[in-house]
Amino acid sequence: MTTEPTILMGVGATKAGTTWLYEYLASHPECHVRSIKELHYFDAVENDTFAAQKRVQRGVADKLRLRLLREDGKPAKRALRKLRDVMAWYGVLENRAASHADYLAYLTAGREDIGLVADITPSYALLPETRLSEMASVSSDVRMIYLLRDPVARLWSHVRMVGRRAARTADAVPDTCYKLLDDVLDGATSGMTMRGDYAGTITRLKRAVDPSRLLVMFMEEMMTGAGLGRLCTFLGIGAEKADFSRRVHAGPVLAMSDDQTRRARALLRPQYEFVARHYPDLPANWRRNMGEGTL
Numbered sequence: 115m116t117t118e119p120t121i122l123m124g125v126g127a128t129k130a131g132t133t134w135l136y137e138y139l140a141s142h143p144e145c146h147v148r149s150i151k152e153l154h155y156f157d158a159v160e161n162d163t164f165a166a167q168k169r170v171q172r173g174v175a176d177k178l179r180l181r182l183l184r185e186d187g188k189p190a191k192r193a194l195r196k197l198r199d200v201m202a203w204y205g206v207l208e209n210r211a212a213s214h215a216d217y218l219a220y221l222t223a224g225r226e227d228i229g230l231v232a233d234i235t236p237s238y239a240l241l242p243e244t245r246l247s248e249m250a251s252v253s254s255d256v257r258m259i260y261l262l263r264d265p266v267a268r269l270w271s272h273v274r275m276v277g278r279r280a281a282r283t284a285d286a287v288p289d290t291c292y293k294l295l296d297d298v299l300d301g302a303t304s305g306m307t308m309r310g311d312y313a314g315t316i317t318r319l320k321r322a323v324d325p326s327r328l329l330v331m332f333m334e335e336m337m338t339g340a341g342l343g344r345l346c347t348f349l350g351i352g353a354e355k356a357d358f359s360r361r362v363h364a365g366p367v368l369a370m371s372d373d374q375t376r377r378a379r380a381l382l383r384p385q386y387e388f389v390a391r392h393y394p395d396l397p398a399n400w401r402r403n404m405g406e407g408t409l
Contacts, residue, residue: 124234130263131333146225246322334397
């Protein structure tokens with residue numbers, strides 16, 4: 115290889131299409147991604163959580179070994195590939211690679227002459243400006259994408275994902291989700307609203323990243339042919355066909371109550387207003403949820 119690759123950092127937002135983007139790039143002939151979507155590397159550097167990340171990867175490795183005992187054919191090959199990636203990534207975490215050399219070596223291993231590699235970790239959106247700036251300069255060509263989704267829809271999707279995992283039984287999922295949403299709207303928990311703090315993240319990104327290397331995009335735009343074409347142009351790759359109807363990591367199908375919808379709109383009004391000021395060409399569903407002056 116004679117040239118360094120372009121490195122894509124997908125920095126969020128949570129439940130705003132990052133997994134769809136990862137899977138699209140994983141199938142793209144001009145992109146090389148490892149089989150672990152979220153590396154949480156810069157999280158570990160910032161918060162010294164290498165030990166916690168190693169525990170996560172050990173758990174993933176144990177599950178993959180069990181799969182290899184039960185499966186064969188293509189599923190076994192996929193499990194073996196991911197197990198190898200997990201063990202290689204565990205080695206990076208073991209070395210506490212704060213110099214970034216091992217991190218970059220992991221991202222680029224096996225890429226041959228492919229020009230784009232990627233790390234898509236939504237929690238990077240929570241990192242401070244200094245760390246984002248460091249990420250932007252980790253190689254000669256780093257590009258960052260931050261995806262936005264309608265704030266109410268994003269929050270409810272996040273709540274349903276967490277609620278499904280937290281519920282003890284399938285029958286308990288709806289009540290768990292509605293209780294969790296009420297807790298968020300009452301201010302009893304802030305983690306999920308932090309993941310949708312578009313104003314804070316965009317402000318930090320604009321200070322830390324060269325504007326020519328940063329793409330802030332609505333998920334709703336990305337899921338169109340024109341929008342995906344714009345994204346691929348930003349990354350320097352051709353636009354491949356995509357299945358925009360495919361849902362990934364979808365939570366249970368539940369509807370918010372009218373009261374919860376009203377409260378969520380009020381809670382998230384600052385996010386709507388910030389984005390509208392900076393990116394006024396809002397998707398139609400954003401404008402519907404904003405209520406155009408009825409918030």
